[in-house]
Amino acid sequence: MNNAFPQASADCVQPPRTIALVGKYHSPEIAESIRLLAKYLHERGMTVLIEEETACNVISHLELGSWASGNFTWLGAHADIAIVVGGDGTMLNAARQLARYRVPLVGVNQGRLGFMTDIARSDMLTCMDDLLDGKFVPETRMLLDAEVVRGERSVVSNLALNDVVVDKGAIGRMIEFELFIDGEFIYHLRSDGLIVATSTGSTAYALSANGPILHPQVSAIALVPLCPHALTNRPILVGDRNEIEIRIVHATDSRAHFDGQVTVDLRNEDSVRIRRSEYSICLLHPPGYSYFAMLRQKLHWSERPKEH
Numbered sequence: 001m002n003n004a005f006p007q008a009s010a011d012c013v014q015p016p017r018t019i020a021l022v023g024k025y026h027s028p029e030i031a032e033s034i035r036l037l038a039k040y041l042h043e044r045g046m047t048v049l050i051e052e053e054t055a056c057n058v059i060s061h062l063e064l065g066s067w068a069s070g071n072f073t074w075l076g077a078h079a080d081i082a083i084v085v086g087g088d089g090t091m092l093n094a095a096r097q098l099a100r101y102r103v104p105l106v107g108v109n110q111g112r113l114g115f116m117t118d119i120a121r122s123d124m125l126t127c128m129d130d131l132l133d134g135k136f137v138p139e140t141r142m143l144l145d146a147e148v149v150r151g152e153r154s155v156v157s158n159l160a161l162n163d164v165v166v167d168k169g170a171i172g173r174m175i176e177f178e179l180f181i182d183g184e185f186i187y188h189l190r191s192d193g194l195i196v197a198t199s200t201g202s203t204a205y206a207l208s209a210n211g212p213i214l215h216p217q218v219s220a221i222a223l224v225p226l227c228p229h230a231l232t233n234r235p236i237l238v239g240d241r242n243e244i245e246i247r248i249v250h251a252t253d254s255r256a257h258f259d260g261q262v263t264v265d266l267r268n269e270d271s272v273r274i275r276r277s278e279y280s281i282c283l284l285h286p287p288g289y290s291y292f293a294m295l296r297q298k299l300h301w302s303e304r305p306k307e308h
Helices: 026-042 051-056 072-078 088-101 121-132 290-296
Strands: 018-023 047-051 068-070 081-086 105-109 137-151 152-160 163-167 175-181 184-191 193-197 222-224 236-239 245-251 255-258 262-265 271-285
Touching: 018 051, 018 072, 026 047, 026 081, 026 121, 047 051, 047 072, 051 068, 068 072, 072 088, 072 152, 072 255, 081 088, 088 105, 088 137, 088 152, 105 121, 105 193, 121 222, 137 163, 137 255, 152 255, 152 262, 163 175, 163 271, 175 193, 184 193, 184 222, 193 290
Parallel strands: 018 047, 018 081, 047 068, 081 105, 105 271
Antiparallel strands: 137 152, 137 271, 163 193, 163 255, 175 184, 175 245, 193 222, 222 236, 245 271, 255 262
Protein backbone atom coordinates (compact mmCIF):
# COMPACT_ATOMS: atom_id res chain seq x y z
CA MET A 1 0.00 0.00 0.00
CA ASN A 2 1.18 3.49 -0.79
CA ASN A 3 1.39 5.43 2.49
CA ALA A 4 2.57 8.70 0.94
CA PHE A 5 -0.81 10.38 0.99
CA PRO A 6 -0.98 13.84 -0.64
CA GLN A 7 -1.77 16.95 1.34
CA ALA A 8 -3.24 20.29 0.30
CA SER A 9 -0.81 22.05 -1.98
CA ALA A 10 -0.19 25.67 -2.92
CA ASP A 11 -1.79 24.89 -6.27
CA CYS A 12 -5.16 24.93 -4.51
CA VAL A 13 -4.95 28.65 -3.79
CA GLN A 14 -3.46 30.01 -7.02
CA PRO A 15 -5.82 32.42 -8.81
CA PRO A 16 -7.47 30.38 -11.58
CA ARG A 17 -7.58 31.18 -15.28
CA THR A 18 -9.66 28.28 -16.62
CA ILE A 19 -12.81 27.34 -14.70
CA ALA A 20 -15.09 24.35 -15.28
CA LEU A 21 -18.78 24.50 -14.39
CA VAL A 22 -20.57 21.33 -13.31
CA GLY A 23 -24.31 21.29 -12.56
CA LYS A 24 -26.85 18.88 -11.18
CA TYR A 25 -28.19 16.71 -13.98
CA HIS A 26 -31.82 16.93 -15.13
CA SER A 27 -32.39 20.05 -13.08
CA PRO A 28 -33.70 23.01 -15.14
CA GLU A 29 -33.40 25.39 -12.17
CA ILE A 30 -29.61 24.96 -12.30
CA ALA A 31 -29.56 26.46 -15.81
CA GLU A 32 -29.96 30.06 -14.65
CA SER A 33 -27.12 29.72 -12.10
CA ILE A 34 -24.81 28.19 -14.73
CA ARG A 35 -25.65 31.00 -17.16
CA LEU A 36 -24.99 33.71 -14.57
CA LEU A 37 -21.70 32.14 -13.53
CA ALA A 38 -20.50 31.62 -17.10
CA LYS A 39 -21.32 35.20 -18.07
CA TYR A 40 -19.75 36.69 -14.94
CA LEU A 41 -16.54 34.65 -15.18
CA HIS A 42 -16.20 35.38 -18.88
CA GLU A 43 -16.50 39.12 -18.18
CA ARG A 44 -13.72 38.74 -15.60
CA GLY A 45 -11.44 37.30 -18.30
CA MET A 46 -11.73 33.64 -17.35
CA THR A 47 -11.86 30.76 -19.81
CA VAL A 48 -15.13 28.95 -19.04
CA LEU A 49 -15.65 25.23 -19.68
CA ILE A 50 -18.91 23.37 -19.10
CA GLU A 51 -19.19 19.67 -18.30
CA GLU A 52 -20.90 17.99 -21.23
CA GLU A 53 -23.90 16.49 -19.39
CA THR A 54 -24.48 19.83 -17.70
CA ALA A 55 -24.30 21.55 -21.08
CA CYS A 56 -26.82 19.12 -22.59
CA ASN A 57 -29.27 19.88 -19.79
CA VAL A 58 -28.93 23.64 -19.76
CA ILE A 59 -28.21 24.66 -23.35
CA SER A 60 -31.73 23.62 -24.32
CA HIS A 61 -32.99 26.24 -21.87
CA LEU A 62 -30.38 28.95 -22.27
CA GLU A 63 -27.88 30.14 -24.82
CA LEU A 64 -24.58 28.65 -23.67
CA GLY A 65 -23.21 27.64 -27.04
CA SER A 66 -20.35 30.12 -26.83
CA TRP A 67 -18.55 28.08 -24.15
CA ALA A 68 -16.67 24.86 -24.80
CA SER A 69 -17.93 21.66 -23.21
CA GLY A 70 -16.46 18.22 -22.67
CA ASN A 71 -16.39 15.18 -20.40
CA PHE A 72 -14.69 14.97 -17.01
CA THR A 73 -11.46 13.64 -18.51
CA TRP A 74 -11.27 16.69 -20.76
CA LEU A 75 -12.12 19.02 -17.87
CA GLY A 76 -9.45 17.40 -15.73
CA ALA A 77 -6.82 18.08 -18.36
CA HIS A 78 -7.73 21.76 -18.85
CA ALA A 79 -9.46 23.24 -15.77
CA ASP A 80 -7.68 25.01 -12.91
CA ILE A 81 -10.74 24.61 -10.67
CA ALA A 82 -14.31 23.34 -10.98
CA ILE A 83 -17.37 25.10 -9.59
CA VAL A 84 -20.07 22.57 -8.74
CA VAL A 85 -23.65 23.87 -8.68
CA GLY A 86 -26.16 21.62 -6.96
CA GLY A 87 -26.07 19.62 -3.75
CA ASP A 88 -23.74 17.15 -2.09
CA GLY A 89 -24.67 14.41 -4.57
CA THR A 90 -23.44 16.52 -7.47
CA MET A 91 -20.26 17.31 -5.53
CA LEU A 92 -19.64 13.61 -4.75
CA ASN A 93 -19.85 12.67 -8.42
CA ALA A 94 -17.57 15.50 -9.49
CA ALA A 95 -15.05 14.62 -6.77
CA ARG A 96 -14.79 10.98 -7.86
CA GLN A 97 -14.44 12.00 -11.50
CA LEU A 98 -11.85 14.76 -10.99
CA ALA A 99 -9.77 13.51 -8.03
CA ARG A 100 -7.14 11.85 -10.21
CA TYR A 101 -6.61 15.17 -12.02
CA ARG A 102 -6.17 17.13 -8.76
CA VAL A 103 -8.73 19.76 -9.76
CA PRO A 104 -9.92 21.73 -6.70
CA LEU A 105 -13.69 22.02 -6.20
CA VAL A 106 -15.92 24.91 -5.12
CA GLY A 107 -19.51 24.16 -4.14
CA VAL A 108 -22.58 26.34 -4.75
CA ASN A 109 -25.51 24.93 -2.81
CA GLN A 110 -28.82 24.50 -4.62
CA GLY A 111 -29.67 21.30 -2.82
CA ARG A 112 -30.96 20.74 0.71
CA LEU A 113 -28.40 20.23 3.49
CA GLY A 114 -25.25 20.85 1.47
CA PHE A 115 -22.47 19.84 3.88
CA MET A 116 -19.87 20.22 1.11
CA THR A 117 -21.42 23.02 -0.93
CA ASP A 118 -20.54 26.14 1.05
CA ILE A 119 -21.82 29.02 -1.06
CA ALA A 120 -25.49 29.97 -1.05
CA ARG A 121 -26.88 30.81 -4.46
CA SER A 122 -27.69 34.32 -3.25
CA ASP A 123 -23.97 34.88 -2.49
CA MET A 124 -22.66 33.12 -5.59
CA LEU A 125 -21.43 36.08 -7.64
CA THR A 126 -20.19 38.02 -4.62
CA CYS A 127 -17.98 35.10 -3.59
CA MET A 128 -16.47 34.81 -7.07
CA ASP A 129 -14.35 37.93 -6.51
CA ASP A 130 -12.56 36.29 -3.56
CA LEU A 131 -12.16 33.07 -5.54
CA LEU A 132 -10.61 34.82 -8.53
CA ASP A 133 -8.26 36.70 -6.20
CA GLY A 134 -7.04 33.39 -4.71
CA LYS A 135 -8.52 34.12 -1.28
CA PHE A 136 -10.43 30.87 -0.85
CA VAL A 137 -9.12 28.48 1.85
CA PRO A 138 -8.03 24.98 0.69
CA GLU A 139 -8.94 21.83 2.60
CA THR A 140 -7.85 18.33 1.64
CA ARG A 141 -10.36 15.48 1.93
CA MET A 142 -9.38 11.82 1.68
CA LEU A 143 -11.08 9.31 -0.60
CA LEU A 144 -11.46 5.55 -0.35
CA ASP A 145 -10.35 2.96 -2.88
CA ALA A 146 -12.72 -0.02 -2.90
CA GLU A 147 -12.83 -3.19 -4.94
CA VAL A 148 -15.09 -6.22 -5.02
CA VAL A 149 -13.10 -9.45 -5.25
CA ARG A 150 -14.74 -12.70 -6.38
CA GLY A 151 -12.44 -15.67 -6.02
CA GLU A 152 -9.10 -14.36 -7.23
CA ARG A 153 -10.63 -11.85 -9.63
CA SER A 154 -11.37 -8.18 -9.06
CA VAL A 155 -14.95 -7.65 -10.28
CA VAL A 156 -15.14 -3.87 -9.96
CA SER A 157 -13.28 -1.01 -8.29
CA ASN A 158 -14.31 2.54 -7.54
CA LEU A 159 -13.54 5.63 -5.51
CA ALA A 160 -15.69 7.00 -2.71
CA LEU A 161 -15.52 10.39 -1.02
CA ASN A 162 -18.30 9.74 1.51
CA ASP A 163 -18.56 6.03 2.14
CA VAL A 164 -18.62 2.45 0.98
CA VAL A 165 -21.71 0.60 2.22
CA VAL A 166 -22.35 -3.13 2.20
CA ASP A 167 -26.02 -3.87 2.90
CA LYS A 168 -28.77 -6.46 2.60
CA GLY A 169 -30.26 -5.03 -0.57
CA ALA A 170 -33.99 -5.19 -1.29
CA ILE A 171 -34.60 -8.39 0.68
CA GLY A 172 -35.60 -7.82 4.31
CA ARG A 173 -33.18 -10.40 5.75
CA MET A 174 -29.98 -9.72 7.61
CA ILE A 175 -26.69 -10.54 5.98
CA GLU A 176 -23.79 -12.34 7.62
CA PHE A 177 -20.26 -11.14 7.04
CA GLU A 178 -16.79 -11.24 8.54
CA LEU A 179 -14.72 -8.14 9.12
CA PHE A 180 -10.93 -8.13 8.80
CA ILE A 181 -8.54 -5.23 9.40
CA ASP A 182 -5.03 -5.62 7.99
CA GLY A 183 -5.77 -9.33 7.64
CA GLU A 184 -6.74 -9.76 11.29
CA PHE A 185 -10.18 -11.21 12.02
CA ILE A 186 -12.27 -8.69 13.97
CA TYR A 187 -15.77 -10.15 14.19
CA HIS A 188 -18.53 -12.16 12.53
CA LEU A 189 -21.69 -10.08 12.35
CA ARG A 190 -25.33 -10.47 11.42
CA SER A 191 -26.83 -7.09 10.57
CA ASP A 192 -28.41 -5.01 7.83
CA GLY A 193 -24.91 -4.06 6.71
CA LEU A 194 -21.83 -1.98 7.44
CA ILE A 195 -20.90 1.61 6.54
CA VAL A 196 -17.24 2.40 5.96
CA ALA A 197 -17.05 6.19 6.06
CA THR A 198 -14.46 8.93 5.69
CA SER A 199 -14.60 12.07 7.81
CA THR A 200 -16.51 13.66 4.93
CA GLY A 201 -19.02 10.81 4.99
CA SER A 202 -19.38 10.92 8.77
CA THR A 203 -22.14 13.53 8.33
CA ALA A 204 -23.95 11.45 5.69
CA TYR A 205 -25.44 7.93 6.00
CA ALA A 206 -23.15 7.08 8.92
CA LEU A 207 -24.63 9.94 10.96
CA SER A 208 -28.14 8.52 10.62
CA ALA A 209 -26.81 5.17 11.88
CA ASN A 210 -25.46 6.82 15.09
CA GLY A 211 -21.89 7.00 13.84
CA PRO A 212 -19.48 9.66 15.13
CA ILE A 213 -18.91 13.01 13.45
CA LEU A 214 -15.25 13.25 12.39
CA HIS A 215 -13.59 16.58 11.82
CA PRO A 216 -11.95 16.64 8.34
CA GLN A 217 -8.51 16.93 9.97
CA VAL A 218 -8.99 13.55 11.65
CA SER A 219 -7.22 10.88 9.59
CA ALA A 220 -9.52 7.99 10.41
CA ILE A 221 -12.11 5.69 8.87
CA ALA A 222 -15.38 4.97 10.69
CA LEU A 223 -16.92 1.50 10.67
CA VAL A 224 -20.61 1.80 11.53
CA PRO A 225 -22.83 -1.32 11.70
CA LEU A 226 -26.37 -1.04 10.36
CA CYS A 227 -28.88 -2.49 12.84
CA PRO A 228 -26.53 -5.16 14.25
CA HIS A 229 -28.18 -8.25 15.76
CA ALA A 230 -25.70 -8.08 18.67
CA LEU A 231 -26.11 -4.73 20.41
CA THR A 232 -22.49 -4.86 21.60
CA ASN A 233 -21.32 -4.16 18.05
CA ARG A 234 -20.66 -0.43 18.18
CA PRO A 235 -19.11 2.02 15.68
CA ILE A 236 -15.32 1.97 15.76
CA LEU A 237 -12.61 4.14 14.23
CA VAL A 238 -9.51 2.78 12.53
CA GLY A 239 -6.50 4.55 11.07
CA ASP A 240 -6.40 5.79 7.51
CA ARG A 241 -3.56 3.37 6.77
CA ASN A 242 -5.54 0.29 7.76
CA GLU A 243 -6.89 -2.02 5.07
CA ILE A 244 -10.47 -3.19 5.62
CA GLU A 245 -12.02 -6.34 4.21
CA ILE A 246 -15.68 -7.38 4.42
CA ARG A 247 -16.27 -11.04 3.46
CA ILE A 248 -19.85 -12.05 2.71
CA VAL A 249 -20.68 -15.29 4.55
CA HIS A 250 -24.38 -15.54 3.77
CA ALA A 251 -26.74 -13.13 2.04
CA THR A 252 -29.66 -13.30 -0.35
CA ASP A 253 -29.45 -9.94 -2.11
CA SER A 254 -26.48 -8.04 -0.67
CA ARG A 255 -24.92 -5.08 -2.47
CA ALA A 256 -21.99 -2.70 -2.24
CA HIS A 257 -22.62 1.02 -2.73
CA PHE A 258 -20.04 3.70 -3.49
CA ASP A 259 -21.19 7.12 -2.28
CA GLY A 260 -24.76 5.91 -2.74
CA GLN A 261 -24.40 6.48 -6.49
CA VAL A 262 -22.74 3.34 -7.87
CA THR A 263 -24.08 -0.08 -6.85
CA VAL A 264 -22.66 -3.59 -7.32
CA ASP A 265 -24.47 -6.85 -6.55
CA LEU A 266 -22.59 -9.18 -4.21
CA ARG A 267 -22.53 -12.96 -3.89
CA ASN A 268 -21.70 -15.25 -1.00
CA GLU A 269 -17.92 -15.42 -0.43
CA ASP A 270 -17.33 -12.11 -2.21
CA SER A 271 -14.93 -9.71 -0.48
CA VAL A 272 -15.11 -5.93 -0.44
CA ARG A 273 -11.63 -4.52 0.16
CA ILE A 274 -11.27 -0.89 1.18
CA ARG A 275 -8.31 1.37 1.87
CA ARG A 276 -7.40 5.02 1.63
CA SER A 277 -6.92 6.14 -1.96
CA GLU A 278 -3.70 7.67 -3.22
CA TYR A 279 -5.95 10.46 -4.53
CA SER A 280 -7.45 13.21 -2.44
CA ILE A 281 -9.73 16.10 -3.28
CA CYS A 282 -9.13 19.77 -2.51
CA LEU A 283 -12.22 21.70 -1.47
CA LEU A 284 -11.97 25.48 -1.63
CA HIS A 285 -13.90 27.34 1.07
CA PRO A 286 -14.78 31.05 1.06
CA PRO A 287 -13.05 33.35 3.58
CA GLY A 288 -14.53 32.99 7.06
CA TYR A 289 -15.59 29.36 6.56
CA SER A 290 -15.85 27.37 9.79
CA TYR A 291 -16.54 23.63 9.92
CA PHE A 292 -18.25 23.93 13.29
CA ALA A 293 -20.36 26.89 12.17
CA MET A 294 -21.45 24.75 9.22
CA LEU A 295 -22.45 21.94 11.60
CA ARG A 296 -24.40 24.34 13.80
CA GLN A 297 -26.32 25.57 10.81
CA LYS A 298 -26.95 22.26 9.04
CA LEU A 299 -27.71 20.21 12.16
CA HIS A 300 -29.63 22.99 13.91
CA TRP A 301 -27.48 22.93 17.00
CA SER A 302 -28.37 25.50 19.63
CA GLU A 303 -26.85 28.93 19.43
CA ARG A 304 -24.61 30.31 22.15
CA PRO A 305 -26.69 31.60 25.12
CA LYS A 306 -27.09 35.34 25.22
CA GLU A 307 -24.98 37.13 27.78
CA HIS A 308 -26.84 39.24 30.32
